[in-house]
Amino acid sequence: MGLDASIIEQMKMVVGNDNISTADFITQSYAKPADDFSYRIPPDAVVVPKSTEEVSGIVKLCNEYKIPILPRGNGSDLSSGSRPPGSGCIVMDLKKMDKIDVDTDAMVVNVEVGASFGQLRRELNKIGWWTTYGPANNMARIGGALSCHSVGGGGECYFRSPGDQTTGVEVVLADGTIVRTGAEMSNYCKPWYGGRYLAGPDLTGLFIGDPGMLGIKTRVSFRIEPMPSHMLAKSVMVPAVVTVDNPLADVKVCVEIYREWEKLGSPGLFVTGIWDHEFLAIYGGYEFFEPYARAVDPGQPVNNATLVYVVVGKCQEELDYCERTLDSVLAKYGCKEFGQEIKDGNYARWLLEKTGNTLYAHPAWGAVGGTGIVIWIADIQWSGIDKMLDQLTAYYQDNLNEFQDVKMGFATQMTVVGGGVKFLVYAPTRNEIPEFEEEWAIRRKLHRGVSEIMWKNGALPIWTGYINSPWLVEAGIVNESYMKLFKTVKDALDPNGILSPGKFHINDLPDARY
Numbered sequence: 001m002g003l004d005a006s007i008i009e010q011m012k013m014v015v016g017n018d019n020i021s022t023a024d025f026i027t028q029s030y031a032k033p034a035d036d037f038s039y040r041i042p043p044d045a046v047v048v049p050k051s052t053e054e055v056s057g058i059v060k061l062c063n064e065y066k067i068p069i070l071p072r073g074n075g076s077d078l079s080s081g082s083r084p085p086g087s088g089c090i091v092m093d094l095k096k097m098d099k100i101d102v103d104t105d106a107m108v109v110n111v112e113v114g115a116s117f118g119q120l121r122r123e124l125n126k127i128g129w130w131t132t133y134g135p136a137n138n139m140a141r142i143g144g145a146l147s148c149h150s151v152g153g154g155g156e157c158y159f160r161s162p163g164d165q166t167t168g169v170e171v172v173l174a175d176g177t178i179v180r181t182g183a184e185m186s187n188y189c190k191p192w193y194g195g196r197y198l199a200g201p202d203l204t205g206l207f208i209g210d211p212g213m214l215g216i217k218t219r220v221s222f223r224i225e226p227m228p229s230h231m232l233a234k235s236v237m238v239p240a241v242v243t244v245d246n247p248l249a250d251v252k253v254c255v256e257i258y259r260e261w262e263k264l265g266s267p268g269l270f271v272t273g274i275w276d277h278e279f280l281a282i283y284g285g286y287e288f289f290e291p292y293a294r295a296v297d298p299g300q301p302v303n304n305a306t307l308v309y310v311v312v313g314k315c316q317e318e319l320d321y322c323e324r325t326l327d328s329v330l331a332k333y334g335c336k337e338f339g340q341e342i343k344d345g346n347y348a349r350w351l352l353e354k355t356g357n358t359l360y361a362h363p364a365w366g367a368v369g370g371t372g373i374v375i376w377i378a379d380i381q382w383s384g385i386d387k388m389l390d391q392l393t394a395y396y397q398d399n400l401n402e403f404q405d406v407k408m409g410f411a412t413q414m415t416v417v418g419g420g421v422k423f424l425v426y427a428p429t430r431n432e433i434p435e436f437e438e439e440w441a442i443r444r445k446l447h448r449g450v451s452e453i454m455w456k457n458g459a460l461p462i463w464t465g466y467i468n469s470p471w472l473v474e475a476g477i478v479n480e481s482y483m484k485l486f487k488t489v490k491d492a493l494d495p496n497g498i499l500s501p502g503k504f505h506i507n508d509l510p511d512a513r514y
Contacts, residue, residue, distance in 0.1 A: 002022060003045055003088075007065055008022065014054055015047055015048065019047065019050070019096075020045060020047045021045065022045045026046055027043050027044070027045070028040075030043055030046050030082075031084075032080070033075035033077050033078070033080060033083055034077065034078055035078040035080055039513045041084045041085070042084070043070070043084045044089060046091050046093055047090060047091075047092050048095070049092065049097065050096045051097065052170060052172065053178075055216055056176045056177075059174065063174055063175055067090055068090070068500075068509065070082060070092065070500050071147075071500075072091050072144075073140065073141025073143050074139045074140060079463030080465040080466040081147070081466065081503075083466070085502040086510065086512040092216065094114040097112040097113060097114035097115075099115070100112070100115055100119065100123050104127070106191060106192035106193060107192065107225065108192055108224060109221070109224050110221050111142055111219065111222065112142070112218065112220075113143030113144075113146075116139055117140050117145065118138030118139065120142065120222075125227075129226055130225065131222045132162040132165035132166075132222055142220055143218075146162055146169070146217060147209070147210060148462055149161050149163045149208050149462065155270060155271055156422065157271055160418060163209065165222045166182075166196070166208060167193060167195055167221045168181045168191050168195060168204055169181050169207050169208075169219065169220050170219035170220075171215035172218060173494075174215070174493060174494035174498055178218075181207070182204050183198065211464045211469065211500055212499060212500040213494070213504075213506070214493050214499065215493065228314050229313075229315065230315065230318070230319040231310060231312050231352075234308070234309055234310075234311075234348055235307070235308045235347045235348045236336060237304050237305075237306055237338070239333070240253045242304070242305070245397070251305070251389060252389055255389070258272075260329045261326060262416060264326075264329070266416060267311075267325050268321075268322030269322070270309075271309065272309035273308055273414065274305045275306050275308070306338075307330070307335065308347050309326065310348055310352070311323055376425045377424045378422075378423055379420060379460055380421060380454065381458050382421075388457035388458075392425070392450065392453055402442055403446060405439075405442070406443050408446060423454070425450055447467075452471075452475050456477070466514045487506055494507075
């Protein structure tokens with residue numbers, strides 16, 4: 001039925017005629033994000049504000065007329081976080097809000113939420129500084145990453161998540177009120193490195209990991225620091241051989257390596273990850289796969305995983321110490337080091353020099369395509385990972401025919417996050433046509449099966465959009481008292497339930513499809 005024309009006219013008065021559209025060819029492009037499991041549901045309108053004041057004006061109108069609204073960055077999440085759950089919604093595209101202001105004296109960068117992590121890194125690298133490295137692809141926007149509390153592609157061992165580096169946020173509440181947290185709670189302070197936890201409760205944390213449910217972030221302040229002067233990239237082959245009966249053999253070896261690294265304090269570890277041979281071949285093509293195949297012992301199958309890592313230091317002596325410490329553990333488990341050169345199979349260096357960053361997952365968004373890959377990502381504590389790996393192996397074997405029938409692989413990636421690992425299972429797919437309903441339904445079933453095994457062993461997802469968050473509630477993962485408090489906070493800040501309705505099954509729309 002669409003929005004009333006008079007409401008559209010009022011919104012045009014806020015953002016201008018050119019920054020709102022109800023045209024089908026526009027709204028359809030916002031009907032789903034990058035994941036392969038979303039229902040396609042276009043919004044009734046797309047609005048593109050250019051300032052916090054315009055965001056506030058639109059939100060006031062939505063609150064007055066009780067119109068559901070979803071903030072969106074680039075739509076690169078893989079849990080259906082930025083598409084409408086049902087009819088009657090507006091999507092607010094924040095990409096025009098991308099100003100970046102670096103303040104080295106206060107050791108912060110103030111960045112609008114529509115800026116990408118690629119833009120942020122580029123501006124900081126110009127002056128030799130850096131900050132949290134965010135999600136696994138440069139296209140991801142600041143606001144979306146904080147809404148998911150997401151990190152996964154480079155620097156997480158060093159910086160942890162973007163939320164850990166956040167000193168404050170500017171956010172628009174459901175009634176249009178503009179609030180600034182952290183040091184800016186004071187009328188006399190600007191954002192600075194140590195200001196988040198002073199003079200009151202940590203209200204900044206309310207808007208980190210909230211998937212757009214408690215407010216619409218418009219600006220974020222991150223801690224920054226000078227880049228270290230020394231960096232080294234290395235790659236090794238993990239000795240375990242993957243088979244159908246033991247598809248996670250290499251992962252189990254890497255778990256032990258990562259456990260030992262963490263007990264040693266993970267000295268200088270900036271980023272690490274493991275990759276199977278198929279994805280390395282896709283990313284690097286012949287340039288990387290050929291030396292990889294050469295390194296395998298004659299007569300052995302070419303399916304060992306590769307572990308890559310980047311280590312940093314403030315001087316050569318520190319870098320050498322960190323390298324020796326980490327390498328001593330790799331040698332203990334029989335890992336085979338590739339040479340230092342790319343031609344020798346050093347994938348970590350290939351990333352640094354050919355793609356210009358340490359985002360080891362970033363090529364997936366280009367090589368495989370957003371709608372051509374299914375990814376489960378969760379952080380899991382050490383105590384649950386062994387049991388989880390055994391159960392995932394059994395699940396894959398029990399459902400092998402279905403995995404093969406719908407062309408879903410079963411490969412993994414992993415990195416250290418502190419007290420555990422970030423564990424990723426991905427399945428390359430090429431079915432993007434919604435008419436294949438039966439195949440699509442099987443994929444959703446397998447997706448949920450893998451997810452519940454991970455969650456029931458203590459893992460928690462980094463994305464909580466319209467796929468994961470309802471499933472977390474339905475599977476009994478989220479405890480009752482937590483949900484009661486969450487809903488109390490939500491009702492207080494958003495009594496009309498207009499912000500991202502239906503996530504975690506709060507304020508479900510009548511025709512919602514998850």
